[in-house]
Amino acid sequence: xxxxxxxxxxxxxxxxxxxxxxxxxxxxxxxxxxxxxxxxxxxxxxxxxxxxxxxxxxxxxxxxxxxxxxxxxxxxxxxxxxxxxxxxxxxxxxxxxxxxxxxxxxxxxxxxxxxxxxxxxxxxxxxxxxxxxxxxxxxxxxxxxxxxxxxxxxxxxxxxxxxxxxxxxxxxxxxxxxxxxxxxxxxxxxxxxxxxxxxxxxxxxxxxxxxxxxxxxxxxxxxxxxxxxxxxxxxxxxxxxxxxxxxxxxxxxxxxxxxxxxxxxxxxxxxxxxxxxxxxxxxxxxxxxxxxxxxxxxxxxxxxxxxxxxxxxxxxxxxxxxxxxx
Amino acid sequence: xxxxxxxxxxxxxxxxxxxxxxxxxxxxxxxxxxxxxxxxxxxxxxxxxxxxxxxxxxxxxxxxxxxxxxxxxxxxxxxxxxxxxxxxxxxxxxxxxxxxxxxxxxxxxxxxxxxxxxxxxxxxxxxxxxxxxxxxxxxxxxxxxxxxxxxxxxxxxxxxxxxxxxxxxxxxxxxxxxxxxxxxxxxxxxxxxxxxxxxxxxxxxxxxxxxxxxxxxxxxxxxxxxxxxxxxxxxxxxxxxxxxxxxxxxxxxxxxxxxxxxxxxxxxxxxxxxxxxxxxxxxxxxxxxxxxxxxxxxxxxxxxxxxxxxxxxxxxxxxxxxxx
Numbered sequence: 001x002x003x004x005x006x007x008x009x010x011x012x013x014x015x016x017x018x019x020x021x022x023x024x025x026x027x028x029x030x031x032x033x034x035x036x037x038x039x040x041x042x043x044x045x046x047x048x049x050x051x052x053x054x055x056x057x058x059x060x061x062x063x064x065x066x067x068x069x070x071x072x073x074x075x076x077x078x079x080x081x082x083x084x085x086x087x088x089x090x091x092x093x094x095x096x097x098x099x100x101x102x103x104x105x106x107x108x109x110x111x112x113x114x115x116x117x118x119x120x121x122x123x124x125x126x127x128x129x130x131x132x133x134x135x136x137x138x139x140x141x142x143x144x145x146x147x148x149x150x151x152x153x154x155x156x157x158x159x160x161x162x163x164x165x166x167x168x169x170x171x172x173x174x175x176x177x178x179x180x181x182x183x184x185x186x187x188x189x190x191x192x193x194x195x196x197x198x199x200x201x202x203x204x205x206x207x208x209x210x211x212x213x214x215x216x217x218x219x220x221x222x223x224x225x226x227x228x229x230x231x232x233x234x235x236x237x238x239x240x241x242x243x244x245x246x247x248x249x250x251x252x253x254x255x256x257x258x259x260x261x262x263x264x265x266x267x268x269x270x271x272x273x274x275x276x277x278x279x280x281x282x283x284x285x286x287x288x289x290x291x292x293x294x295x296x297x298x299x300x301x302x303x304x305x306x307x308x309x310x311x312x313x314x315x316x317x318x319x320x321x322x323x324x325x326x
Numbered sequence: 327x328x329x330x331x332x333x334x335x336x337x338x339x340x341x342x343x344x345x346x347x348x349x350x351x352x353x354x355x356x357x358x359x360x361x362x363x364x365x366x367x368x369x370x371x372x373x374x375x376x377x378x379x380x381x382x383x384x385x386x387x388x389x390x391x392x393x394x395x396x397x398x399x400x401x402x403x404x405x406x407x408x409x410x411x412x413x414x415x416x417x418x419x420x421x422x423x424x425x426x427x428x429x430x431x432x433x434x435x436x437x438x439x440x441x442x443x444x445x446x447x448x449x450x451x452x453x454x455x456x457x458x459x460x461x462x463x464x465x466x467x468x469x470x471x472x473x474x475x476x477x478x479x480x481x482x483x484x485x486x487x488x489x490x491x492x493x494x495x496x497x498x499x500x501x502x503x504x505x506x507x508x509x510x511x512x513x514x515x516x517x518x519x520x521x522x523x524x525x526x527x528x529x530x531x532x533x534x535x536x537x538x539x540x541x542x543x544x545x546x547x548x549x550x551x552x553x554x555x556x557x558x559x560x561x562x563x564x565x566x567x568x569x570x571x572x573x574x575x576x577x578x579x580x581x582x583x584x585x586x587x588x589x590x591x592x593x594x595x596x597x598x599x600x601x602x603x604x605x606x607x608x609x610x611x612x613x614x615x616x617x618x619x620x621x622x623x624x625x626x627x628x629x630x631x632x633x634x635x636x637x638x639x640x641x642x643x644x645x646x647x648x649x650x
Contacts, residue, residue, distance in 0.1 A: 085340040085627025090422035092351040139420050143592040183418045
């Protein structure tokens with residue numbers, strides 16, 4: 001791998017049409033669990049092939065087996081979580097919001113099988129992908145715990161066990177996403193406590209992804225988060241978060257979002273190079289990773305591929321300018 | 327003691343009941359049905375959710391805001407000067423609304439909620455309250471690309487929404503709820519907030535209630551009691567400090583007591599409801615209390631919302647026996 005400006009993605013990839021169809025057939029009882037799993041594997045193989053062809057350094061399996069990042073784990077934690085009724089998220093979109101109904105505990109591996117399958121298809125490292133305890137709790141109803149803190153810390157023990165399993169299976173990168181952290185910056189201390197439980201004793205490189213938020217007032221807590229790499233959404237907000245890194249000492253790695261995942265438009269080479277250069281103003285290339293702002297699942301396959309190709313091209317050109325070998 | 331709601335009843339039920347509105351909107355979006363057919367389904371669902379509230383025993387119902395995509399765009403799409411932009415998170419919930427953008431002078435053109443009120447009133451055996459999103463919250467949740475300052479926008483919206491309030495009054499609505507959750511996030515704006523609401527309600531005779539949610543009124547009490555509303559609605563679930571805050575000065579208004587959690591499925595017990603009413607009964611006489619959920623009900627699955635309203639009514643009846 002190159003010595004700087006490593007490229008990666010945040011986690012999700014668009015589901016191919018045949019998989020979306022199969023998922024709805026499965027939910028109607030028309031195909032079996034095994035038939036669905038075979039198609040999930042087929043889609044994972046396509047995601048791995050795309051990333052290799054594009055030339056990314058650190059891969060993901062694309063979350064083809066997950067509908068949404070909270071419900072996937074909630075369904076597997078069946079002794080302490082249930083899937084509730086439909087709640088509207090916006091417009092005409094509804095989702096089944098999970099409910100914590102008992103004391104949270106790990107019941108068995110949840111993310112290992114698909115990670116192992118994906119890693120078996122490539123020589124490049126594949127990240128193990130987990131949803132963080134704060135987000136798991138915040139995006140669920142809670143009928144069991146008396147405080148959010150108790151729920152988050154118990155959930156953190158569950159996610160920690162899963163991270164240990166991923167590490168045992170050979171994962172060198174473990175990402176624990178906390179997109180909900182940005183909705184309530186005043187609870188960053190609780191986010192940090194949860195992540196501390198999750199990452200305790202892990203040797204793998206740990207990463208957390210957060211959505212854009214008002215982080216200025218809690219940046220001193222973000223600086224101390226018990227993770228190795230912070231993955232942030234920056235392209236769609238004009239890279240304004242980078243100002244915080246200019247003002248505060250930051251020793252961790254940063255994965256810098258340079259692709260706006262909510263836009264159909266493919267970024268130009270120059271735009272992305274400019275974003276990377278802005279990142280380089282505050283962090284050395286060895287600690288700066290380059291990726292999209294967020295998961296790519298809302299884009300089409302072709303849009304995602306086109307955006308990633310330009311991103312990799314931009315990184316190669318900047319590496320050349322800096323004299324870093326590909 | 328009367329029971330009411332703070333609006334936005336869940337739009338679709340769960341299986342085996344059919345999600346008719348969701349299906350109708352999807353078909354409308356695909357061009358398979360026309361606007362008349364969509365409106366007909368909205369009417370049917372509105373009648374259904376009024377009926378559910380009545381059956382739960384709610385004294386003052388709402389039309390459930392079935393036709394509203396969210397509290398902001400229902401008005402912004404019908405007041406001149408707005409365009410509607412991309413999705414943005416509603417406070418700290420995991421739900422989103424389309425952000426209104428003020429690109430020109432805001433202007434009320436014609437009654438917005440009057441026909442909806444008339445329809446609901448014709449199909450309800452109980453009084454129907456009408457909701458108006460307040461000028462401060464409308465402004466705070468919009469992007470301002472036209473007015474020189476946020477304050478100018480708030481006051482302009484107060485002036486235009488006053489036309490809506492007057493139209494509702496003329497149509498004979500018995501009760502208007504002005505929803506202002508955003509003031510709890512920027513309490514230093516209270517002088518502007520007061521000025522806007524005083525202008526909006528000037529010369530208005532219809533009974534009007536001011537509702538807030540997602541926090542407490544620390545820093546706004548007791549001056550919030552000066553505002554031109556007969557009732558102040560507070561969220562005692564996300565703002566538990568409200569219990570203590572309202573005891574600091576005589577509560578010279580009626581109280582909207584938001585004690586049933588509209589954001590969590592855990593069902594309150596009758597005893598908890600009685601206890602929460604008892605906690606405020608030293609400060610506000612029972613006949614000065616409206617008991618309601620802590621906020622809009624749409625954060626819950628339909629069946630849970632229904633169960634919570636029933637439990638709330640049960641709790642209020644018990645409280646009347648125990649405390650009355």
